Amino acid sequence: xxxxxxxxxxxxxxxxxxxxxxxxxxxxxxxxxxxxxxxxxxxxxxxxxxxxxxxxxxxxxxxxxxxxxxxxxxxxxxxxxxxxxxxxxxxxxxxxxxxxxxxxxxxxxxxxxxxxxxxxxxxxxxxxxxxxxxxxxxxxxxxxxxxxxxxxxxxxxxxxxxxxxxxxxxxxxxxxxxxxxxxxxxxxxxxxxxxxxxxxxxxxxxxxxxxxxxxxxxxxxxxxxxxxxxxxxxxxxxxxxxxxxxxxxxxxxxxxxxxxxxxxxxxxxxxxxxxxxxxxxxxxxxxxxx
Amino acid sequence: xxxxxxxxxxxxxxxxxxxxxxxxxxxxxxxxxxxxxxxxxxxxxxxxxxxxxxxxxxxxxxxxxxxxxxxxxxxxxxxxxxxxxxxxxxxxxxxxxxxxxxxxxxxxxxxxxxxxxxxxxxxxxxxxxxxxxxxxxxxxxxxxxxxxxxxxxxxxxxxxxxxxxxxxxxxxxxxxxxxxxxxxxxxxxxxxxxxxxxxxxxxxxxxxxxxxxxxxxxxxxxxxxxxxxxxxxxxxxxxxxxxxxxxxxxxxxxxxxxxxxxxxxxxxxxxxxxxxxxxxxxxxxxxxxxxxxxxxxxxxxxxxxxxxxxxxxxxxxxxxxxx
Amino acid sequence: xxxxxxxxxxxxxxxxxxxxxxxxxxxxxxxxxxxxxxxxxxxxxxxxxxxxxxxxxxxxxxxxxxxxxxxxxxxxxxxxxxxxxxxxxxxxxxxxxxxxxxxxxxxxxxxxxxxxxxxxxxxxxxxxxxxxxxxxxxxxxxxxxxxxxxxxxxxxxxxxxxxxxxxxxxxxxxxxxxxxxxxxxxxxxxxxxxxxxxxxxxxxxxxxxxxxxxxxxxxxxxxxxxxxxxxxxxxxxxxxxxxxxxxxxxxxxxxxxxxxxxxxxxxxxxxxxxxxxxxxxxxxxxxxxxxxxxxxxxxxxxxxxxx
Numbered sequence: 001x002x003x004x005x006x007x008x009x010x011x012x013x014x015x016x017x018x019x020x021x022x023x024x025x026x027x028x029x030x031x032x033x034x035x036x037x038x039x040x041x042x043x044x045x046x047x048x049x050x051x052x053x054x055x056x057x058x059x060x061x062x063x064x065x066x067x068x069x070x071x072x073x074x075x076x077x078x079x080x081x082x083x084x085x086x087x088x089x090x091x092x093x094x095x096x097x098x099x100x101x102x103x104x105x106x107x108x109x110x111x112x113x114x115x116x117x118x119x120x121x122x123x124x125x126x127x128x129x130x131x132x133x134x135x136x137x138x139x140x141x142x143x144x145x146x147x148x149x150x151x152x153x154x155x156x157x158x159x160x161x162x163x164x165x166x167x168x169x170x171x172x173x174x175x176x177x178x179x180x181x182x183x184x185x186x187x188x189x190x191x192x193x194x195x196x197x198x199x200x201x202x203x204x205x206x207x208x209x210x211x212x213x214x215x216x217x218x219x220x221x222x223x224x225x226x227x228x229x230x231x232x233x234x235x236x237x238x239x240x241x242x243x244x245x246x247x248x249x250x251x252x253x254x255x256x257x258x259x260x261x262x263x264x265x266x267x268x269x270x271x272x273x274x275x276x277x278x279x280x281x282x283x284x285x286x287x288x289x290x
Numbered sequence: 291x292x293x294x295x296x297x298x299x300x301x302x303x304x305x306x307x308x309x310x311x312x313x314x315x316x317x318x319x320x321x322x323x324x325x326x327x328x329x330x331x332x333x334x335x336x337x338x339x340x341x342x343x344x345x346x347x348x349x350x351x352x353x354x355x356x357x358x359x360x361x362x363x364x365x366x367x368x369x370x371x372x373x374x375x376x377x378x379x380x381x382x383x384x385x386x387x388x389x390x391x392x393x394x395x396x397x398x399x400x401x402x403x404x405x406x407x408x409x410x411x412x413x414x415x416x417x418x419x420x421x422x423x424x425x426x427x428x429x430x431x432x433x434x435x436x437x438x439x440x441x442x443x444x445x446x447x448x449x450x451x452x453x454x455x456x457x458x459x460x461x462x463x464x465x466x467x468x469x470x471x472x473x474x475x476x477x478x479x480x481x482x483x484x485x486x487x488x489x490x491x492x493x494x495x496x497x498x499x500x501x502x503x504x505x506x507x508x509x510x511x512x513x514x515x516x517x518x519x520x521x522x523x524x525x526x527x528x529x530x531x532x533x534x535x536x537x538x539x540x541x542x543x544x545x546x547x548x549x550x551x552x553x554x555x556x557x558x559x560x561x562x563x564x565x566x567x568x569x570x571x572x573x574x575x576x577x578x579x580x581x582x583x584x585x586x587x588x589x590x591x592x593x594x595x596x597x598x599x600x601x602x603x604x605x606x607x608x609x610x611x612x613x
Numbered sequence: 614x615x616x617x618x619x620x621x622x623x624x625x626x627x628x629x630x631x632x633x634x635x636x637x638x639x640x641x642x643x644x645x646x647x648x649x650x651x652x653x654x655x656x657x658x659x660x661x662x663x664x665x666x667x668x669x670x671x672x673x674x675x676x677x678x679x680x681x682x683x684x685x686x687x688x689x690x691x692x693x694x695x696x697x698x699x700x701x702x703x704x705x706x707x708x709x710x711x712x713x714x715x716x717x718x719x720x721x722x723x724x725x726x727x728x729x730x731x732x733x734x735x736x737x738x739x740x741x742x743x744x745x746x747x748x749x750x751x752x753x754x755x756x757x758x759x760x761x762x763x764x765x766x767x768x769x770x771x772x773x774x775x776x777x778x779x780x781x782x783x784x785x786x787x788x789x790x791x792x793x794x795x796x797x798x799x800x801x802x803x804x805x806x807x808x809x810x811x812x813x814x815x816x817x818x819x820x821x822x823x824x825x826x827x828x829x830x831x832x833x834x835x836x837x838x839x840x841x842x843x844x845x846x847x848x849x850x851x852x853x854x855x856x857x858x859x860x861x862x863x864x865x866x867x868x869x870x871x872x873x874x875x876x877x878x879x880x881x882x883x884x885x886x887x888x889x890x891x892x893x894x895x896x897x898x899x900x901x902x903x904x905x906x907x908x909x910x911x912x913x914x915x916x917x918x919x920x
Contacts, residue, residue, distance in 0.1 A: 130628075131627075131628050131631050135628075135632050135635075135895070136853055136856055136857070136891075136894045136895060136898050137853060137857060138856065138857040138860055139632075139636065139875075139891050139894060139895075142875075142876070142879050143636060143639045143640065143643075143879065143887075144639070146639075146640075146643040146879060147639045147642055147643045219753075223755055226755065226757070227755065227757065227857075227861065230757045230861070230864075231860070231861070231864060231876055232876075232880070233876070233879075233880070243757075246757055246758060246761075247757075249761070250757070250761040250865065253761050253764065253765045253769070257762075257765055260758070260761050260762065260765070261762070264754075264755075264758035264761075264762070265758075267755065267758065268753055268754040268755070268758055271752075271753040271754070271755070272749065272753040275749070275752055275753055
């Protein structure tokens, strides 16, 4: 009897917000650019007769001459730079979106439960968040990636573990006010259980907040990954990621800037697009905010 | 009406909006003598507050005022910002609708009052503070000297509005603009605050323009009343005349909707059917859609404000046709 | 106010204790040890070394020893840098880290606030767009991209400034400080801009304008506090960002500060050094958070009365 009493964001509201987003030219352009980069990273490497880990000993440190097959030249192992950057993009983008998704889901559920439960449960749950917030982020993420034994999975876990806090705090505030709303109280009076209310009423009504802050998480995760890989803690050679490619580019910048500019430029472009998209989403969902 | 203090001529206020231009005030002309209390009544959206904002140079960024507002012979609308600043807060001051948010939360109440005196009258900080305390005392803030050192959040709504009144009257202005000063307050203290304002106004010889939607307030405090609808003056008269012999159908509707002691037994109050139209210029009378006595001419020709008796004007084809 | 500070110090102390405890056990649980990398040591020698650093004791005894050391402000010897104590290493690195970090905070705050205010007061002007551009660049281009690019340009190509190191005094500081300040300039200017625009819309600012006290005075006395409160609240977390950034900066510009020490120590399982720097970072972060809370309480009487 209860599932249909929730005034969950109606289709019309969502459609309105989608229209508002589509009218934002900068955000729409960013979506297109981002989609192109994603497609390029995941499909582009198939166009070449080698992978980013194959060394071409006839062309070591070849410069960028835009000639086939090494369009942007090779590094000092004779590996094709463009293909390595695209493959590194696969790693960085996957970790970025997946990490944001996982951190977002954990944060939303945690915040929704704490906000809905209230009282002592809320107090304990939020005290934990507060303590974790008090930790310097770098220390936590470095220590965690060491704890999980290094490697991609460890890196992923460490990043997720440090980034679920903000969505948790934001959703909790919203869940707290939702718990007081009539339709939630009606659901409770109708005999719905706590977990069911959280999943069916609290979470769906936080959707717009979650989308807005979730979109901000993606660049944060990508930045964390490349930051750690840059320091030599994250993704390791020979596997490529934007972070360790930039690191390699920094080492070689005295002679050749292209090793730095190609991965660095692409990373910056992706972060730029993600930020514009996040801004666009915020404006679309929350037009009074500006 | 000798020695006109204020003379508003053909005032218009327009706002640029994404969907076009909205007219909030349309050709309003009003006069006010020194010490007089004028009430401006109307529904929300009738443009009554915008008249005050236009006079104070406080219109929102997308708003523009046209016409003339002659205050002591100076056209306020034409003054450059620094000259306007010499007038407002000194000889012309204003009380706002919402006392809860109209005071600076980070500044001591006494300092907020003293500020105007320091700038306009060149008093020293100590003198200005002492003056502020005296004024707080006059608006009956208990223990004014100690209270002056407190912050706004430590005051109740009614007290904050009394602080606003003190702030507005501190410089002994010639004219006080009050924009629904009591709508945000508890009903029980509304009358108290209004009476205080009127009383202090009389003592300092300050003229008042009181914007309100409450006819009861008008009846108690005002010498004269202007009824506003759709940004235009519908009727203007001495308060007594207006209540005894309202000429405009809209005024009559307003009066019928007003509860009175004598009519407490009537089963139901009158209502005016429909809702005010919004935006755009109208060719005819703005009230035409809701008027029960409308004529064909009402939707095509704009009725001019005509004198019915000296001091009593109305803008209605009916009153013009059959005096 | 004293009670307020006391309570915050107490909470901060608890957080710091939790941080240090967690760090201690996480480090020990992580695979590998300080001497597992050395190839050819006989088991006896290894045992001797470990005994010298008390690594053969049970974990809880090591923890007790560490806590006792902290209470005496003695963080023990480094396992990697032989003959140096953690205290020595921190004492040698901290001045560089602090100098760069503090300058970055000061510059980021001044420039960020100025850009934000200018943008808010002249919306859609050239200044506003410039500020927006700086904001976008600062947020989107990571330190470890812009740092090397500036190095390559101003040091390698133009030869105006040193590539890195600390050999040339203040000239060595210019690039690291600018790069570290940039992302924070971006955040602070954005924050200041929105905060100022919101404040200008507030009713009490309208009251101030109605007082006829002049635009300058309205801005200075009636909008600045309200505008800066959120900015000051951000300075706590900003410090955390500066700490993160300084680790990168010190790597990129080869500055012998404690940030670089920390990464090395973590990678080489130099337990005492990791613990010492964690403790220091944690304490700095907590103290600065308390400091910003106190400043906010001084500026905003409502916060002051709350507790």
